[in-house]
Amino acid sequence: MEDQQNNSNSSLKIIIGVLALLLVGSLYYIYKISTEAEQVQTVLTTTVSEKESVMKDLQELKATYDAAIAENTSMSEELVKERDKVVKLMNDIDKSKGDVSKYKSEVSKLQNNMKALMAENDVLKKQNKTLTIQRDSTVVVLGEAKKYNEVLVGQNEDLSKTVEKGSKLTVLNMQTAAYKIRSSGKQIATDKAGRADVLKISFTIAENQIAKSGDKEYYVQVIDSKSNVLGDKQTVNFGDKLLTYSFISKVKYENKTVNVTEDLPGKDFAKGTYFVNVFDKSELVSKTSFTLK
Incomplete structure (x- = not known):
């Protein structure tokens, strides 16, 4: 048990x-x-x-x-x-x-x-903001200059009909071309904006026996396809008028025909149409245009 x-x-x-x-x-x-x-x-x-x-x-x-x-x-x-x-x-x-x-x-x-x-x-x-401000300022100046130029052209056309002979000098044969400068210094003509190193501007001052001889100054204005004034971009006053120019061409005039040639160096030239104006003080005496591709 x-x-x-x-x-x-x-x-x-x-x-x-x-x-x-x-x-x-x-x-x-x-x-x-x-x-x-x-x-x-x-x-x-x-x-x-x-x-x-x-x-x-x-x-x-x-x-x-x-x-x-x-x-x-x-x-x-x-x-x-x-x-x-x-x-x-x-x-x-x-x-x-x-x-x-x-x-x-x-x-x-x-x-x-x-x-x-x-x-x-x-x-x-x-x-872009800075460039816009600069562009607007330039457009205002150029707009006034172009309006003034148009008025001057009209005045010159009227005077040419009534004045056959006078003391004013006549600027003729204005030509402008672009050139590429080789290392040797030789200048080769080109119509390509990317190749251009200098703009060559030439004109002729006609013979005038009754004009006053001596040193003359012409204000040359070069405007590119973007409405920019090239070169010095200096502004001069003629009374209440303003003129923005690229450079001043100084000529010794002795009442005989004078051929003038000036170079405007530069780089990165824009493509398009350029306008070239020559002023005798505030008076537009010649103009031309050319195109860079």
Whole structure:
């Protein structure tokens, strides 16, 4: 009887031990599953957060480019290309479902490109503003000069009908051409703006026996296709009239025909039609035009 009781106690202890082991194993398994679930949730949360952060950076880049493009500067084409790269990357990230850290270097590169382009764009805007102010000022001066020139031309035409002979000197045969200067010093005629190094301007002062002899000064005005006065760009007053000239041609006149040739050096000449005017003080005495391709 006592032996049976001892056997029952031993079996009970074994059962209890097995159950205890199973309980410990179950608790460990539950703990492991919970820990892994938390890690997965942490990874998912981190991935979503990184994706939102990267997308936010790209949206800010796109907004910056959109604003710069709207200003319609000379860099618009380059800005559009960079903006399109940002949009493409946004689409790629939006479609991705995994780790977006591989895109961070590309985002950083786009951000650096944007900083460089924005800095260059700001410089261009400032330069354009300055050039606009200068152009407006030049247009006003040239506009007044052209109006005045038209009046002078009309007066000269009227005088030519009534005055056959007088003391005024006549400027004839005005010609202008562009030349390229070789290293040897030889000048080669050209009609290409990109090749021109100097403009050669020539005219003839006709013989006039009753004119006053002595040193004469002629104001030569050269206006390019962009309405810019080339050369010295100095302004002189004749009473209430202003004249912006390129250079002064000084001639020693002794009542005989004089051939005058002057050089106007320069670089980066613009393509288009140029206008050349010669003034005797405020009076327009000759004009011509030529074209550089």
